[in-house]
Amino acid sequence: MSKANKVTIKTVAADAEVSVTAVSNVLRNAYGVSDAMRDKVLKSIEKLGYRPSTTARGMRGQTYTVGVLLMDILNPFVSELVGGIQQTFEASNYKLMFGVGRGERQIESNLIETMIDNRMDGIILVAPHLELDRLDHLAREVPIVLIGHHEPNSQNFDTVNVDDVEGARIATRALFDAGHRNIRMLTLPSNNIAEFDVSFQREVGYKRAMQELGLGDAIHIVTCDLRPKTLEGADQPLPETIRTLLHSCDKPVAYFCWSDLHAIHLLDQARAMGLRVPDDVAVIGFDNAPNSALHSVDLASIDQGASDLGRHAARLVLERISGRSSPQHFLNSPRLVRRASF
Amino acid sequence: MSKANKVTIKTVAADAEVSVTAVSNVLRNAYGVSDAMRDKVLKSIEKLGYRPSTTARGMRGQTYTVGVLLMDILNPFVSELVGGIQQTFEASNYKLMFGVGRGERQIESNLIETMIDNRMDGIILVAPHLELDRLDHLAREVPIVLIGHHEPNSQNFDTVNVDDVEGARIATRALFDAGHRNIRMLTLPSNNIAEFDVSFQREVGYKRAMQELGLGDAIHIVTCDLRPKTLEGADQPLPETIRTLLHSCDKPVAYFCWSDLHAIHLLDQARAMGLRVPDDVAVIGFDNAPNSALHSVDLASIDQGASDLGRHAARLVLERISGRSSPQHFLNSPRLVRRASF
DNA sequence: AACGTTTTCTGAAACGTTTCATGAAACATT
């Protein structure tokens, strides 16, 4: 590829007739550069179209790059989140790079290692499947902020979440207030769930609400897996499981779903089976995905304020990069978006 | 953060009692290392948990990292694409890093620069809004493969596409064969569209099919913008525009939509307005998004074979990294997925 | 005028790799 005409910090220094150090100082607007100096250097940089090499920077100082590890790319929650993160970063001079973990521990771990190998200045992890000690270990190497992962007592990294317990409570109570007593929760199989997972926290909220409503004996949690990652498409709930579920349960029934990912399919299958919504089957989901607002879906859902979460996480990681070491744990308030599904 | 115990290539060399060069050679399995040497070194690497620093590598040789620039993250087509890319990369020892351009030229350009600053070994661009000369310029710095961007004669980079013209023809003819004569196309406003864009190519295919079917006089292309990027959520078509569209046109009408992104909303609004599908309004989309298969959507669509495209692009970029310089332009065959929407 | 501060600037070392030039050892060919 390219050859000679590579413009480095040396080229700039020569052109501006100053030292290399001076250019570096201007670049990082370090202390002790005169206005005259800055002008000269900036002019040369502009003229030559100079861009500092991130790899070279990484050898000594910062890379001005932050890594974001996403579990899966098609989750609508993730899209909104990313928007929030980007918004905050636009105002900074840090760059964002993303990794896509596809929900597999091994890939996630590799990606985090890669980010560290790239000397990224900080890392935002979205709903990682990693244990506390592993996270603590990583946090010793690089500032870490978690989104969608509950470790409210961790000392070495920050967390940003919606109050999942409260969100589940709100949904469950809303179903109750609408007259439902046969209220179930649909979530992921427990073999994939740990206490720090959002779905676990939502189960806690559901159970707590049921107790409070005097329905402790009616607590009923059913599970439905996502389709195995085919790499051919998005994660989708297994439609057969959902059909069986709907066939086998007494009507009327109300479902609080851990995610719109499931809720939309539940609603869809219910309608396909000719069940009346919300009279026979009522549903409230979680995440308020864009598709939930479609007329032919019309799914009520708990909104996390994902872009808010993204903005907060971005702010926190930038704070940590500039020195903060005390942990912060942010909890957003969930909001019920009412639609005709209950 | 971390302190002394940093394990570098020197540490490994010392531990294995060999030269630094030897370790480097083993790492890149270069020519001329004895089995004994390799064993010793690998053992030390394993023991010490050594990982080469990508930034340091970038200073001289390769970084073993490939960048992927996505336009927008929530497009279902993108998700499938990424799956395909990742699948191919798993077998290599190259890593992937993603950038999200949100369809804005400025952000896209910055991200590409960032990837070059990071000395990435190759770049895959998904539907970028960049002109040929700019791309040619970039291709001199780094191997480039484009997905969803038609420059079939470019000499300096590869392209990977579905045959968009043919896809549009298939859809248009399918509507014709179903008895429709009032066949329109719904696409993006032309101010955002260039000849290299997939939507432009689909327009070409639509027009060509109409000509072939003797409906040249009935060619009718209508446009609908996507919602301004609020950063608060996904791109969505403007519902008002779509409603106006449906109100104002004679029925029965058939729409070929440039993307399911629009088609799903068109279908949704049609049903919300009480129009009969497919008798009053027939629709065929493009991309075969996962949601199109929902019972309450049931949208026929042109499938691009996105994961195939991803695999091809990945292969091509790896080939270019290992030296190929002649251009390759791959065209996938589109496939109509029949559903009740027409 | 002498002295201490502060500001502004610089050369050189350091970061962790890869690559280059070179040489020693082993092997093959006469």
Next chain:
DNA sequence: AATGTTTCATGAAACGTTTCAGAAAACGTT
């Protein structure tokens, strides 16, 4: 036994930054 060829191993230079230690200049204070 002498000579060429391959294989295997190495020390040192190079990559493009940041940072360290310190010099020169400007400024304030006595």
